[in-house]
Amino acid sequence: MSPPPEQTTLTVALVGNPNTGKSTLFGVLVGVHQHVGNYPGVTVEKKTGRMEDAGRRYELVDLPGLYSLAPRSRDEMIAVDILLGRVKDCPPVDAVICIVDAGNLQRNLYLVSQVLELGLPTVVAVNMLDVAKKHGITVDLERLERQLGTPVVAIQANRQIGIARLKALLAETVTSKSREGETPFPEPFEDEVTRLEAFLAEHWGNDRRPLPRYLLRRLLLDVNGYLEGVLFPQRDATLRGRLEAARARLGETDYAVPAVETAARYDWASRVLDGVITQPSQYKTTTSDRIDRLLTHRIWGTLIFALLMVVVFQSVFVWAEPVMGLIDTATEAVGGWVEARMATGALQSLLVDGVIGGVGAILIFLPQILILFLFIAVLEDCGYMARAAFLMDRMMARVGLCGKSFIPMLSSFACAIPGIMAARVIQNERDRLTTILVAPLMTCSARLPVYALLIAAFIPARKYLGGLLNLQGLTLAALYVLGIVTAVVVALVLKKTILRGETPPFLLELPSYKWPSPQIVFYRVVQRGWLFVRCAGTLILAVSIIVWAALYYPHNAEVVEAPYHSRQQQFQARLDRLAVGDHKREEISRQLAQIDRQIAGAYQRQSLLGRLGRLVEPAVRPLGWDWRIGCAVIASFPAREIVVATMGVIYNLGEDLDIESEEGATQLHLKMRSATWDGTDRKVFNVPVALSIMVFFALCAQCAATLAVIRRETGSWCWPAFTFAYMTTLAYLGAMVTYQVGMWIGT
Amino acid sequence: MVDKAISLSDLVAGQSACVSHITGRADHVHRLEEFGVRGGTKIKMFRPGNPCIIRMAGNKVCLRSDDLLRVLVRPV
Structure with missing residues (x-):
């Protein structure tokens, strides 16, 4: 049933300090009707939701958690x-x-004073009275409401207590006439405003809409x-x-800016809170304090943190494995199903291989x-x-x-995408950008198939210290270290060059521990996961199709398949002659399959990508690569791990190659070991070449999804382009040095 | 001795103090004040060092200061 047309939706903003239970209250008010997007032009998360109450429709906007409505960064400006x-x-x-925290009213009222200055109908929701009580703090709410001059309601968001009263007060307030904006500032300051x-009105004439008085005050204070800079881009x-x-x-x-603001607002807060709070003279030791004694301990705390991270990573890999297998099988099944039901041709190949x-x-x-x-x-939530x-x-x-960069960096060891998205918690813009730009250097799980293939094929399984260490394991560890060391160096260089600037003070509130709310956790996972699928999915699809086309066209069947025709027909004829149970059939089928793979390889060689590979061969020769490796590397631009399949195809093994199975791997290993430079007996692969490829993949930005997410999180194509350029340069140089030094040592 | 303002980093774990004043760039000091760390705030050192954790009214705060931003306190 649709609402009557005359009924309008009222917009309500939810404002509050971080850690006041704002997200919980939002979830309680709107339930499943929530939506996450971005504000136009900026990458600040926009959380909105619909709520209906007593025949009224509300649109709730959850603003970012803030300590102050002083615009100094994008999320503060948006709010x-x-x-x-x-x-x-x-x-x-x-x-x-x-929403305010009952245990910290003084500081929370600072924000309230700024909100009241805007002159909007406001309801103050006092949350976490129960926690404050445990700290020995009691609040006289009636007195607070009287002295504040705006409706006050006690709530307990996590238990949904006081919500009905909050909604009733909201309905009452929203229909009341809008209030006079109050200013706590002293007269001399207001005179300047x-x-x-007057100056701006005269300066602009009627060209521009006059600025709200709130922003004029902020202009003086900022x-x-x-x-x-935001309001007047042309200085x-x-x-x-x-x-x-x-x-x-x-x-x-006595009213120097910006100190006049804090003095005025805290004076106001003290007047409002006069006789409202009773609190003990000594802080009570709380459960959180007891937990923190252990968890923030330099040694024990760090040890527990390290253990926790090990558990997290174990779970990420162990839990994900069966599901990843399922997805892999499902993709193959769908591909096979489509392949069987469509005529061979470009469209079939596009759907199966590309899409x-x-x-x-x-x-x-x-x-x-x-x-x-x-x-x-x-x-986060606990x-x-x-x-x-x-x-x-x-x-x-x-x-x-700062410390907040650690979790994003660490997450990047599994995958750079959640890492880059987790960097949202870093308020300082430069720190956030630096973290985003170096996160893709961490060894993500997509690099593992590449390492696994090359290490198993070319690094000797030498053992040291009685089998405690082996060369293959050490090589893998060295590649991880390479990523970390490079990230550290790049971060230092970035902070000293293009992202130089003064660091604002590092301030962080340590909220009381609480049980994580399943609802909040669920929404956060689903919303972020969906953002990833939508943003990375579309781009990776486009890039996959381009790479597919480059590998498919020009598809000249007569020229490519002709040399194989006679042998193929010969085998087919022999196969037809043999009786059904004959043991020779198997051998001949295998030969036929081999020819199919050779044909696939021939197509690849004469494709656009194959030609491109040959074209770039002079450029990749200093890295010790032949055109086929160059080709595989170009093809793996959408995602690194594709290089394994592409190498398999290019080295004539067919793309059904399963690197997981021992047999397939051995086959590819042998094929790669025996590959030679075109027209010579010289082997393509040796240890320096394998190392050079691995160093390249350790440092390169061959992941379209990561670049797409960087674009999304930074709001500009500049940063992904920069990331790609710097990482590819580093990868190229690193691979070249590795190969050249390796050859020099080898001879 | 009690009257003299000392640096926040000189407090030992469990020691109570009162913020005397903060020195540094005006906008950085402003940010700290908005956060609730300002002259007159009663604090208790929870975990000394840099960054340190201090206990304030109702909450705990982690804070890293440097030469450009110093919180001076009077032990009580």
């Missing part, structure tokens, strides 16, 4: 713009629910110039002079990605993530990053 109704495609806000307002020297003069005048009084193969290559990593998202969501950031901060600070 302010939403509240002021300045965002395109977003309706103006009709009312605000401000009025002066600025000594860093972020807001000025305005007159305005700058005006602002500086005003700040200088205020500096001569289904491409989608399969991305879906196969979905289980790992989802499991990692699950762990991250649980650790409060442990902040402790991990504390423990790792000392180490990360040496690289010029």
